[in-house]
Amino acid sequence: MKILSVFFLFALILLMTGCPMGPSSRMYKTQEWETKYYTKSTRCILPDDIKTKPDRFLELDTLLNWVGVIRSYETKLVGDTGVITLTIDHKYWDFIEDFSIQDEIMFISPYGEGEFKYSTQHLNYTKPRLDSLVTQINIDDLIICYGKLDHMENDTPVLNNYGLRFIPYKLYTTKVMSYKVAKDSITGSTLCNDNMCQVSEMKLLKVPEMGQNK
Numbered sequence: 001m002k003i004l005s006v007f008f009l010f011a012l013i014l015l016m017t018g019c020p021m022g023p024s025s026r027m028y029k030t031q032e033w034e035t036k037y038y039t040k041s042t043r044c045i046l047p048d049d050i051k052t053k054p055d056r057f058l059e060l061d062t063l064l065n066w067v068g069v070i071r072s073y074e075t076k077l078v079g080d081t082g083v084i085t086l087t088i089d090h091k092y093w094d095f096i097e098d099f100s101i102q103d104e105i106m107f108i109s110p111y112g113e114g115e116f117k118y119s120t121q122h123l124n125y126t127k128p129r130l131d132s133l134v135t136q137i138n139i140d141d142l143i144i145c146y147g148k149l150d151h152m153e154n155d156t157p158v159l160n161n162y163g164l165r166f167i168p169y170k171l172y173t174t175k176v177m178s179y180k181v182a183k184d185s186i187t188g189s190t191l192c193n194d195n196m197c198q199v200s201e202m203k204l205l206k207v208p209e210m211g212q213n214k
Contacts, residue, residue: 015066023100037146037163040173044081045194047113050149050157052188059147063162065150067093068112070141075130076197082125084134086118088143091174094199108142108170109179117146117153120161121172142167173213178203180206 030038050057068088076083090112096104122133135211143166147159182191182198191198206213 005188008155019143023098025096025098027142028097030093031165034144034146034165038065039177042144042192043095043195043197044190046190046197047116047157048183048188049190050152050176051155054149054157059150061148063146064159065144065146066116066159067091067108067142067144068116069108070137070139070143071115072139072155073134073137075134077125077127077130080124081127082122082133086120086122086137086143088116088118088145090114090116091142092179092197092199094179095196100208101210102176102213103170103211104173104176104208106142106167106179108172108211109177110174111178111180113154117156118143118147118159118161118164119150119158120164136166138166138169140169142169142172142198172214175213176205176208178205 002023028038043065044056045062045064046066066088068090070086071089072087074085074087092105092109092111092113096107098107099105124129125133143164145159145164146162148162150158152158179199179202182200183189184191
């Protein structure tokens with residue numbers, strides 16, 4: 001329903017503005033290496049779910065699929081193992097890609113469930129090699145990550161690395177659509193259908209314009 005509603009909303013906007021290009025939407029298209037993790041992971045367990053009962057989720061050993069904005073990172077060398085820990089601001093996303101006059105294809109919600117960390121380990125690394133690797137990390141890029149809960153740092157979930165994908169800043173925006181995720185009124189747990197969170201309180205923040213919408 002959301003795909004159709006957004007499609008017709010943008011179609012109406014384009015008709016009103018006289019723009020000849022038509023919008024289209026599709027479910028998120030994974031990269032080839034990513035497909036097996038996307039299929040096996042859950043999008044129905046989010047950071048707030050983890051924070052309420054971290055011991056339960058440590059026992060479940062569940063592969064999680066979270067999305068967020070990279071805020072910072074730190075590196076360290078433990079013997080010959082390079083460790084990179086990303087600090088990420090979790091964001092809601094409906095896993096729909098939108099194509100029209102705008103550059104961005106991902107309308108990420110400005111809302112989310114706070115900070116989490118994502119730790120990657122790299123064997124047989126030297127300090128120069130580790131420093132070279134982190135040049136690929138750009139602050140404010142989006143990250144789609146797959147991992148299991150490794151531990152908690154105070155109230156912050158830390159996931160270990162099963163796979164990640166960087167989305168350049170220019171390909172997403174939090175300025176077009178706003179939405180939240182529905183929660184159970186009694187347990188507070190995330191509500192889902194077909195391994196997708198139920199989106200709630202959806203609002204159009206601005207009409208997408210040609211080019212960047214930041």
